[in-house]
Amino acid sequence: xxxxxxxxxxxxxxxxxxxxxxxxxxxxxxxxxxxxxxxxxxxxxxxxxxxxxxxxxxxxxxxxxxxxxxxxxxxxxxxxxxxxxxxxxxxxxxxxxxxxxxxxxxxxxxxxxxxxxxxxxxxxxxxxxxxxxxxxxxxxxxxxxxxxxxxxxxxxxxxxxxxxxxxxxxxxxxxxxxxxxxxxxxxxxxxxxxxxxxxxxxxxxxxxxxxxxxxxxxxxxxxxxxxxxxxxxxxxxxxxxxxxxxxxxx
Numbered sequence: 001x002x003x004x005x006x007x008x009x010x011x012x013x014x015x016x017x018x019x020x021x022x023x024x025x026x027x028x029x030x031x032x033x034x035x036x037x038x039x040x041x042x043x044x045x046x047x048x049x050x051x052x053x054x055x056x057x058x059x060x061x062x063x064x065x066x067x068x069x070x071x072x073x074x075x076x077x078x079x080x081x082x083x084x085x086x087x088x089x090x091x092x093x094x095x096x097x098x099x100x101x102x103x104x105x106x107x108x109x110x111x112x113x114x115x116x117x118x119x120x121x122x123x124x125x126x127x128x129x130x131x132x133x134x135x136x137x138x139x140x141x142x143x144x145x146x147x148x149x150x151x152x153x154x155x156x157x158x159x160x161x162x163x164x165x166x167x168x169x170x171x172x173x174x175x176x177x178x179x180x181x182x183x184x185x186x187x188x189x190x191x192x193x194x195x196x197x198x199x200x201x202x203x204x205x206x207x208x209x210x211x212x213x214x215x216x217x218x219x220x221x222x223x224x225x226x227x228x229x230x231x232x233x234x235x236x237x238x239x240x241x242x243x244x245x246x247x248x249x250x
Contacts, residue, residue, distance in 0.1 A: 013130050017103045020113055020157050021136035022143035026171040030136060030205060031105035033234050035070045043100030047091055048074040049115050050107040064237065095122040113161040120162045134202055135165045139172050139189045140182060147192045167202030168193055178206065183214045191227035203229035207236065
């Protein structure tokens with residue numbers, strides 16, 4: 001019998017954030033930053049559900065998450081130089097009634113999203129206003145370089161994950177080279193994607209400096225706030241660079 005995660009009888013209900021997108025879209029960066037933001041509000045769990053790409057996984061930043069109070073659930077043997085396409089049984093514990101936020105970082109593209117399908121009966125029990133399924137878009141990656149590619153990726157992911165996407169996120173970036181022009185490119189793409197699908201734009205991501213510049217640009221050029229959403233600042237914690245490697249290692 002499935003757990004009763006409802007508000008009937010005063011039962012507490014968690015809020016679930018499911019981050020989907022293509023490889024290189026920045027799901028893991030957003031997942032980390034969102035977890036560190038939400039844990040300030042109360043209990044927070046980050047579920048690393050990426051069994052596709054071991055090179056970029058949120059589990060690597062347990063050294064940041066756990067001291068902040070974020071519970072981390074990751075695949076068996078993750079970070080132990082053994083890669084097995086298996087999911088932790090602990091994932092089911094996040095569907096128990098309670099308070100706080102649960103963030104799912106999902107593997108790239110539709111292949112990575114297949115892992116979500118087995119949890120559909122659990123997600124079906126969650127009140128609609130307590131679940132956000134976000135499609136992360138980075139137009140500077142091939143699988144979301146234009147409207148046709150982005151639409152194809154969105155529909156494939158939505159189909160295999162068996163979940164309806166509730167929001168689109170502009171996460172246009174070239175790591176440390178990102179500037180306002182890249183967020184503008186993302187703005188135009190998520191606007192077209194939103195108009196085509198009817199899915200609202202949840203937010204626009206970027207480092208604080210780039211976001212400030214983009215916000216000034218948006219006001220000066222009367223960009224539609226509906227296709228910007230909330231400004232979501234991101235601290236880069238997953239980027240691979242030679243300088244970062246020399247300083248901190250992997």
